[in-house]
Amino acid sequence: MASHGDNANVFVRDEGRAKWHDESLWLIRTKRDSVARTVPEWEELRTAAAAIKEYTVANLPDLLERFETNARQRGAVVHWAADAAAHNRIVASILEARGVSRVVKSKSMLTEECGLNPYLECRGVEVVDTDLGERIVQLRNEPPSHIVMPAIHLRRQEVGELFARELGTEPGLTDPTRLTEAARRHLRDKFLGAEAGITGVNFAIAESGGIVVCTNEGNADLGTSLPPVHIACMGIEKLVPRLSDLAVFTRLLARSATGQPITAYTSHMNGPRDGAELHIVIVDNGRSELLAKKDYRQALGCIRCGACLNTCPVYRRSGGYSYESVIPGPIGSVLGAARDPARHQSLPYACTMCGSCTDVCPVKIDLHAQLFGLRRDLVSSGAMTSGKRSASRVVSWVLQNPRAYEALGSAARFISLRLPWLARFALPAWFASRDLPEMPKRSFRQQMEDLGGE
Amino acid sequence: MASDRDTILQSLRDSQAAASGDLPQVRIRPEVYADPVAHFSIAVESVGGRCLRGSREERVALIGQVIESTAARQVRWEQLPGDTGGTLGAVESPQSLAGVDLLVAGGRFAVAENGAVWVDDGCLTERAGLFLAQHLVLVVRLEDVVNDMHQAYERLQSADFGYGVFISGPSKTADIEQALVIGAHGPRSLTVVLES
């Protein structure tokens, strides 16, 4: 596994793209800020959302059972999957038993996590991702690079080339409206011909047994209102206790995600359509283990809005793929490293500790504090790379020795003012995309003394 | 061998001392708009929709304008607020609605905060129509505009529906370079008619 830093290096090589990626995401962050400001009770909503999720996580087994009973009563078939393999088996067997070979799917990070598409494709099932961004990355044989905007890393020219090749649009077409129109026509046929629809679940309501799916495109609704079979796949953490809790979450989700006041469609499904089937697959796949980790269980409250990705200075400048984890960005680093610290050991360090993620998270997950904790765990478990370990030892010693600190400070000032080439020579990697800040001639302490202070 | 269900529930139960805490009481100061209807129409426009106002008698004329401006040929009317009589006869299949240019449907209520209209299967023949139609008109009674989502879910608490959806504006996407495109998979336009 390559480290986050190595992967990020590849991403920043294309300077134009990296800059554009950074700016597009920052624009979304700004939109989020301005709509959040129009809601005077924003902070109260966040506090309420955090409390509801905390309650949910603490009472998950009971809530799951209640949800199951109520969903069954409404006519849904409820399945349980301990891991990804079980999830894929269940979905495949539902499809197989009905002879389904054409499936439309709307966005679900869970099915991505489980690797459902390749599993079904191997069994001769055509799975078409119907969210435009997901369809784009699917046609490119790539995973999504963002949890809300799967194709955020691509430029319009790349989509134009892809559509010319795959959908037969005229070569050189780059206008987003016309490209979207081409995708609309292509996917309309897929919707009308589908034999089953698979969706994720944004919220599952324990007290009613209903599920809620949010989209802007309307793809989840087309995918579930036409074919006779709907399979909804949800992680165990998607529950909320009450219907009224949705008021809190629907007010937060889209505003945090894209700066919209609500998604275009917030669809509530209580049981199957008349004459159709609804299967709900409840998946654990490592979530109960995360829940057992007191320090990190808060991360199960995530509603996948993507706000922490959009605001993260590291994500914006390194791109989703640099994380090598299904979910990138701050929340992906927490989930990845908490689940498999050895595999994702560079992720807790893909963070500047600026805390911006924690500030924007609608459910108030202490993301940067969790990343800090994960670093601590890596150190105490001895899993840290030797380079990082020696560097931390040196820094820790320096910070504990005022004299050494002072000496190093003046050496650094001397080098940066007089011999900047030496620094460049010694640390080429660091300087590849950075420059030294301008250093003052005298240290803070010296300046204080000049002022006659202590 | 234990089923996956038992394994999951057991490991969840093992992993925490005990179920804890009371259900948090959500007491959010509700939004109270001086003029919720005006707020609603601004919100609808901001999400790419249009909002018209008129009396019950003006309904046909108002919707006629939409039919004209969208050049819709195949228009389908669902049961609208205040309509008596049964719903439209069942259709052959949801797919058969694919050719509908404009669907006129009834919304139960509208939300000033975000321009959303609640539509449920109680007054629809096939919900697919809402998404297959090229253009959508939703008719809501003026008195059914609520302030915010808290009030909206209060209304839904006692509602009985198999399927219901908040629709806020036409279908849209920004998946190509963040450029907003109206008319992703669903309707290319949404007009809300508020009726007094």
Ligand code: SF4
């Ligand atoms: S951790 Fe918070 S900010 Fe990040 S995606 Fe989840 S809910 Fe959104």
